[in-house]
Amino acid sequence: MADNTKFVLFFLLLSSSSPCFGTKQDIRCLKSVQGSLADPGGVLRSWDFENDTDGYICRFTGVECWHPDQNRVLGLRLGNIGLEGPFPRGLQLCSFMTAFDMSGNNFSGPLPEHIFEQMAYITYLDLSNNSLSGVIPAGIANMTYLSTLALQHNQFDGGIQAQLGNASQLISFNVADNSLSGPVPDSLHRFPAANFTGNPGLCGAPLDKKCKKSFMLLHRINDASIIGASAGFILGFVLAFYFPHKFLFCGRLQPYTFRVCG
Template identity: 35%
Template structure:
């Protein structure tokens, strides 16, 4: 009996120790996340006047644009920094923001690609808004690893290439905006069915729904044929054998 009790007691102590270590690590990562973020972006207007010399419990929760699980912990829940004229690339310091569920860096002057490992850094993202920047490169297929994503806005950047079919696997996604980029190729069928055309508007590459391609091709043939027959009806003398072969 004593041996069994001792084993249970040891297991309980170990579990408690692991939990405390995990919480402590999350708190440390939250502070480091914000510190690295501040260091790695340009802030010409001084919006990120974050003071890390204060070590009081929950001090980061008072930072501009930062939301926490509760005010008594430094566990960062959201980072929302829209319209702050921030420059640079998507900061690699986000790898320490593992508990963040909302990341809003919209309407800034960020450049470069979207990191393909963003969802490894922040696996519990529910909202990702990178719209209104100058991001380049393709949309990483790895964004599908953000399986909790409900809101994704990458509009008004300079993203190019095809829309990854893997985004169709985001079963919780309710808002999607990829408009005003340079995207091309086919829109994955499930995305075309789930979202309106405005989600894909104003792309230089004119992406189209993959399951509309055959119907569009057939429609084009009918329009061309109708035009030819109309011309023949108006000017019967223009009828030539090669036109019949074309039809």
């Protein structure tokens, strides 16, 4: 993480939450993570919350803090320790967490649709080498500070949403070895082909596999539908605003003219 980004986040942390509030929230966050996952290796069971000293959670395995004497979580790095279950709960309570590494575990099931609301300040997200499935949420693009997204070696399917490439800080993106299909969005062509391989249904640059015409046509239709729907909404709004007396409404089966404005 760049020094200036860390400074901004640290400033936000200090200015927008009291020490007591931040401490209690982050402790609740870790308790929720611990309670929502199976832990065959017992790593999370070693987290002992029967403590009231400053910074005690900073000594937990995998927990990084903003300051060793404050119970505020900077990052969770719990890769390759055999954790099992769905995506963990309660992460939104770690309000200023910037790094989340759960790679090399046995997570399964989909990612939350609104995952970005749980990780507002995340810069590093590594969920690679698990068994996560379903579509990759387009809302990840709303993670304003995200610079690294590692989702390789999972079971994600469906297409890659073009919005994902619009994350302004994204410098590393990897979805290799999943079950994704369709064209690679133009917004992601800047990443190497190796980061998309292992998805038999993916096509288009930077991969060597060309897309079928049906794929490209569907892609254009989807884009055109979005543009057309937006234009139609705007046109309808303008007409309703300037010519309200011209609108025709139906009451049951009998049409009649209804004046909206006097």
